Amino acid sequence: MKKNSELFFSKTKNFLTVYLVKQCNKSVHTVKSYKDTLTIFRRFIGEVENISIKTFKFSDCKRDVLLKFIEYLRNGRAAVSTINNKLAGIRAYLWYCSDEDVELQPIAIMASRIPLLKEPKLIRPIISPEIMTDFLSGVFSHTSKSKRDQLMLMLLYQTAGRASEITAIKIKDIILSERIILFHGKGDKERIVTYDEVAALHLKAFLKTDHKNMNPDDYLFFTKIKGVKYQMSLGNVERIVNKYAELLKELHPELPESVYPHMFRRTRATNLYQDGVDLELISRYMGHSSTVTTRIYAQPSMAMLKEIMDRANPFSEYDSTNKDEFDNLTENDIIEMCGLRP
Numbered sequence: 001m002k003k004n005s006e007l008f009f010s011k012t013k014n015f016l017t018v019y020l021v022k023q024c025n026k027s028v029h030t031v032k033s034y035k036d037t038l039t040i041f042r043r044f045i046g047e048v049e050n051i052s053i054k055t056f057k058f059s060d061c062k063r064d065v066l067l068k069f070i071e072y073l074r075n076g077r078a079a080v081s082t083i084n085n086k087l088a089g090i091r092a093y094l095w096y097c098s099d100e101d102v103e104l105q106p107i108a109i110m111a112s113r114i115p116l117l118k119e120p121k122l123i124r125p126i127i128s129p130e131i132m133t134d135f136l137s138g139v140f141s142h143t144s145k146s147k148r149d150q151l152m153l154m155l156l157y158q159t160a161g162r163a164s165e166i167t168a169i170k171i172k173d174i175i176l177s178e179r180i181i182l183f184h185g186k187g188d189k190e191r192i193v194t195y196d197e198v199a200a201l202h203l204k205a206f207l208k209t210d211h212k213n214m215n216p217d218d219y220l221f222f223t224k225i226k227g228v229k230y231q232m233s234l235g236n237v238e239r240i241v242n243k244y245a246e247l248l249k250e251l252h253p254e255l256p257e258s259v260y261p262h263m264f265r266r267t268r269a270t271n272l273y274q275d276g277v278d279l280e281l282i283s284r285y286m287g288h289s290s291t292v293t294t295r296i297y298a299q300p301s302m303a304m305l306k307e308i309m310d311r312a313n314p315f316s317e318y319d320s321t322n323k324d325e326f327d328n329l330t331e332n333d334i335i336e337m338c339g340l341r342p
Contacts, residue, residue: 005058008056029164037090040073080118088116130252131252135157147202151203158193165184167221169221183287191287
């Protein structure tokens with residue numbers, strides 16, 4: 001029996017539980033994303049194509065089927081980025097299957113040739129320096145929870161940490177004397193981040209009041225249920241960010257309508273780039289495996305753009321008010337200034 005007559009979903013369990021986890025060392029979130037993709041594709045095959053999971057074979061996975069799947073997602077109002085992510089997930093699964101059996105390679109090649117949808121290039125919003133200053137210092141009361149929230153927002157911004165990395169910080173990950181924190185990032189990658197002296201004072205005060213026993217395995221940010229400390233949920237982090245964003249909107253109506261934890265990370269990366277920090281260093285600080293990802297955050301400021309335009313203008317070295325100096329230039333002088341050949 002030809003391998004492309006095997007059931008399409010016959011290799012999904014090994015793909016999700018062995019290949020991605022043990023061989024590729026993918027994070028729980030990444031594995032969940034692949035699982036969601038294959039689950040949605042399975043529902044499409046059953047509900048739209050009316051083919052049972054018990055009979056859908058690799059040979060049934062044709063170009064037309066994948067194009068219909070894309071249309072199915074579009075009709076469901078999925079974002080372009082989401083559709084491309086789903087198609088990429090199916091491609092990855094098919095490449096895995098083709099590595100297991102070369103007879104399935106033509107199907108993987110076919111899927112790889114289906115073009116991704118063109119995504120509109122949107123300028124992702126960031127928080128201005130003035131608003132960020134108020135975010136980190138101006139809207140807090142003197143309660144214990146308020147001080148915890150202030151520290152969390154400080155670390156979200158200064159460390160450029162993902163919300164999942166902030167909630168995963170344990171006491172043993174903090175070295176107070178060096179002002180550094182060990183992050184456990186995506187795919188179990190570890191990296192060291194730092195924070196300023198102001199944040200260090202807030203961190204010490206918070207440890208003194210909320211972590212008197214300094215248990216190394218306790219989470220820095222926790223929720224207490226019946227006297228037991230648990231890791232704070234990502235939903236709680238979002239609620240904390242939204243709470244203080246709402247408090248600031250009266251003072252700063254220009255604040256983006258939707259403010260979320262990842263915006264702190266994006267703002268920090270953009271600020272570092274605009275301050276002249278090398279993209280490679282920013283990439284390492286953020287835990288990116290490639291500067292290609294970091295470039296998404298590299299938004300030049302208006303001052304940077306103006307400086308570049310001034311440098312690129314061949315006539316900028318001449319005072320525009322001194323018309324005689326310009327008029328005395330020969331045709332060849334101007335041609336040379338423009339970088340052209342006579």
